[in-house]
Amino acid sequence: MSNPYLHTEKQNLHEKVEELIKEQTSNWPLAKRNYSDLKKIESKSFGFQHCQIQVQFNPERIRSSAAKVDAKSISERPCFLCESNRPPEQNYIDLGDKYSIRINPFPIFEKHLTISLNQHVPQEIEPYFVDMLEISQLLPAFTIFYNGPKCGASAPDHFHFQAVGKNQLPVERELKNTTDIDDPTVINKDEITIQYKNSNYLRKVLVYKSSSKEKLKSYFKRTLSILKERDQDGEPMMNVLANFEENEWNLFLFPRDLQRPSQYFEKGEKQLVMSPASVEMGGLVILPREEDFEKITSNDLADIYKQVTINDLDFKKLIEKLKR
């Protein structure tokens, strides 16, 4: 199947990606070590009434969790997504002539890709939303995700997506069936269904299902413009996940209120180094410090999600406006 927008052959691309992963995890020493270490990484699971939260102790992710993403720090460091700063061992494959696919040398999952635009332009989803849909269709074994510039992107100055194996995040499994969702009829017309999960899920999420790219684009745009009404300083804070299954897209949108929880800025005992991004909103919390992995409790998790997700009132307003 040829993709009309990115001009890429699906069959071919899937094989190329698999080859890239194999080649890089054999020949690039940094990737080889980190992907191999992933096998012995510790994790545990916390059960809540309506969801599971997994916690992973992953020391290599400290550079992402504790990344300085203020404008000054960003402008003073070489951009690691720009071709000229790429380590010589890091290979890539072309996705059309617009994007490059590389493996992430600091993985969370055994398949973890970074898909970056070939131009150094800031992280902003609206102009690239359709690309996200097309990439998930071209790579149906993967879930594609987007972290907003203030929601976990460690390169907010260079547009990129990431991709991990499909259905590995709790949210993808838990919200697969419409019966698992609070209100199955938020919007159910025009070839699109938009449902939501409210506070009994720790964080709030909108789930869009459709086989129409145009409908998804139009409702995503509408959601953004509603969110912009309360958050006019740049792009509304959010994380987005997309996958393609049985001829339709599943899109998970997590509107946010806060970049990092108060625990991140504490000192000593009370500190928890965690920077919630798409993976965390999807139900997998990455902790780079062993002490945090040992001490974190279900109360901490509930509190952290409550801080970073959109507040109850604004979410209620969003749903009401979407229903109109």
Ligand SMILES: [Zn+2]
């Ligand atoms: Zn760059």
